[in-house]
Amino acid sequence: MLNLAISIIPILLLIWMMTKKNALPSYIALPVTALIIGILQLIYFGTNGRLLTANIISGALSAITPISIIAGAILLNRTLSVSGCEDVIKQWLEGISKNQVGQLMIIGWAFAFMIEGASGFGTPAAIAAPILVGLGFNPLRVAMLALVMNSVPVSFGAVGTPTWFGLGNLGLSDAELLHVGSLSAIMHTAAAIVIPVIALTFIVSWQQIRRNIIFIQLSIWSCTLPYVWLAQWNYEFPALIGGAIGLTLSILFARYNIGLEKKETTVTENTVKPLAFKQIFRAMAPTLLLIVILIVTRIKQLGLKGMLNDATPMWNFHLGFADLHISQALIIHINQILGTDTAWAYKTLYVPALIPFFLVVFVSIPFLKMNRHQVTTVFIDTASRIKTPFIALVGALIMVKFMMIGGDHSPIMTTGNAFAALLGKNWQYCAAYLGALGAFFSGSATVSNLTFGAIQQSIAHTVGLPETIILALQSVGGAMGNMVCINNIIAVSAILGIANKEGYIIKRTVIPMALYGVIVAIVSIFL
Template identity: 65%
Template sequence: MAFLGTFISVFPILLLIWLMTKKQALPSHIALPISALLVGVIQFFYFDADWRLLTANIISGTLSVITPISIIAGAILLNRVLAISGAESVIAHWLESISTNAIAQLMIIGWAFAFMLEGASGFGTPAAIAAPMLVGLGFHPLKVAMLALVMNSVPVSFGAVGTPIWFGLEALNLNSEEIFEVATQTALINSMAAFIIPIMALKFVTSWQMIRQNIVFILLSILSCTVPYYWIATWNYEFPALIGGAIGLMISIALAKQRIGLKADENDLPRGEKVPFKALVFALSPLVLLIVILIVTRISQLGIKGLLTDMTLWFGFDIGHAYFSVSQALVLSVENILNTPVGWSYKTLYVPALIPFLLVVLISIPLLKMSRSNVAEAFADTGRRMKLPLISLAAALIMVNFMMLGGEHSPIFLIANAFSSITGDNWSYFSALLGALGSFFSGSATVSNLTFSGIQQSIAMQVGLPISVVLALQSAGAAMGNMVCINNIIAVSTILGIANKEGYIIKKTIIPMMVYGVIAALVGAGLILI
């Protein structure tokens, strides 16, 4: 029966992967609803799930789509404002004036800049901002999407000011020393993977010849982020990615300006003309403002984060089989949906949709002197891109809810337990893959850690492995899962205007994810031996 339950649990995942990667692949807005429906049927007929609980999770999953879809809409809107106003073109010319070397541009924007953005916000913001900038420089959208997904893995464990660590592991009741141990080992695993993963990401966009010619710059750019990233993780688990990325960005730009480690290529164009300082300031101001707002609103010590997430009740009322409430920080909540424990909430002011995306857009419109017709075009273009992703994301989130329904008897837990029973004390070699599985479903390293850190801790205790190492592998795995996460793939594809390529992207990005997993396993084995 245990085998049958595990097989039935894993079948919808295998079906989804097959539907999206077969020769005549189905787009995600068709494949995901099919898989979600199948999981619902399995829950009802095989796991005897209560119909009200299933229905409540459908409602919760549908409402939950507001979070990613609002972020995607905000990112697209800002991108369209920058493009239509001409600011994106000015930024592109400035980057060309730093270096027209493709490797330099890809590492500065796709690696270091995205690294810093991940540290500030997470929520897919790095790909939302960095990827369109690279496309604006002339790189192919599909190739950029894959590069952005793979590059945005190393910093994820400490994304959104360390949320996957301090919040994702909070249920384990670890003391501060144990959390720092997990953070340090996570940073070490990710830093070792960083020697290979960005290079594999570059291969999606450019040739091995260009990579070899510029390998010194690539390695220096990688180290400029990962060295401070690892060092900071030894004493702080909120700022490794944010400060590491900021330092790496400044160093990478300085190296590119001096052409240190860069080799002229036959396709390397002459350096562009210098952009007037005033024009550059205006063009960059929306992005600078965006980053400043993200940082200010994410650092708890400044006090603004607490104001934006204040759960103190403002008003609430019964809406029939559920309770709707609004907090003083405009956090919308629906509790006890269909009189079940299922609920939903949306942090209106904290989710980076209104603040900073829409706020920055509203400030940028007069700043960039956009006409009414240009503004209307930006909003209309954003609306056109949101229809199909809305279906895909809603289905993905409903499927996630179904897979996690049932506690220790849920499909996702059966899969995890099957893994551990097969591997025994060799679990450390596979631990990161469970973290990746969590991100694949939920689209969040934090949710992966919340879901599986307890299992990882339990397995480590059962088979006699160091708990800190296993939790570090979970955290690193949750980060590497970003590469194949359906939500992230849909988001970056939507932002870049790529249609029906989700399966193709997964087939490509799963290769560096598996390489990442091998590196994590080897580093984890080394940590166990020490």
């Protein structure tokens, strides 16, 4: 019992620090929690100081993977904004439909779905929400809609990072990881039948929803059918390609008024001047190039995926504290850190940072004829935005490493065994909410999976529940937790100029989040 208390108190403290009235930001709360767990490992669990230090090094280095993706995504988004491409895309989207529901589904649902698949990390709300406000919708209501809409694609956001990186340290085979992704996609798709509809109620009336329900469902299924199909054989592309297909079809349905009410009072009364195709193509070219590069580098049959993952040794060095190996595909692998079994690796060419984000940015700068001042602005803005996420991720990953020291007697296993003993096979009904809790206090579905994936795995093994089902529920939970995530709420509120409404937003977005958990729990029974 004392072991359980010592194991769980730091997590409870972390939740309290990030949810109390004057909450601490994640970049303070997570490192503080990591420090507390490290002290407990040293003093109470008797962990070797060298092993602790090795895990600090490994945890800090592990943050390079997500932060490099975040940096690349922000860099591309700032490039589109500073170059004027974002304004052109906005004007083009505005001209597609004057129907309120049509605008909300195209921009708030399908467009955000695709952006989540490409970049994740809060960018869908940051891009889609201002466009909707520009169309005349209420900022507070738009914030709630954006938070709720940005849930279904999140398990496969940023080219599948929450799945392949967030659950990648659990010792699963590629086939098992693929099965987890497939199951989570099915659960998300079931919830998507009603969740976007609930999101729409923040802005439009039930009468408007009923009059446009055919279009709404067409738009939903346009994204989720390809999404769930792709997830059967790939865990990187479902949200990206599903969103791209859904966006294309939703635009066509809206343009030809399929499923939309014929006469709708619109927010924008003035006629938007049609844009030339050349203008639209130029503005969309970086995003299209990004999608093309992702596709050709992720489909195994094309050969590039194998080249980018070539682990054939090229250089070997001894660093004094560890061994460094660099492969022909520039995979950096550091093992035997401080003489322990602790290791770290980074796939330089395969992690979606240098390729495609940075590559697309460097190609886009001359293509978009950006001047030196614009380029400087893009890089300065990006650098300023990644400082605090990097600190938070370092804290989170070191904390996770510390929680896993000790094997079967580690804090994370002790906690998992306690949950298993308490709920037994009924854990299946609550698993998604633990994932949501992780996203709530960490601000990331990826960090939620990193933090609670091992606990979920331990519970599944202990009580005899299917491991892949429980991990899929964890993944879905991390995604649905985006609706109530404090970091996301603060971010979208700041972007839209909303002050002191965080509590108001959480009280309303927690309802669809709770419903989401019920739906996926029921679906998991049949799976």
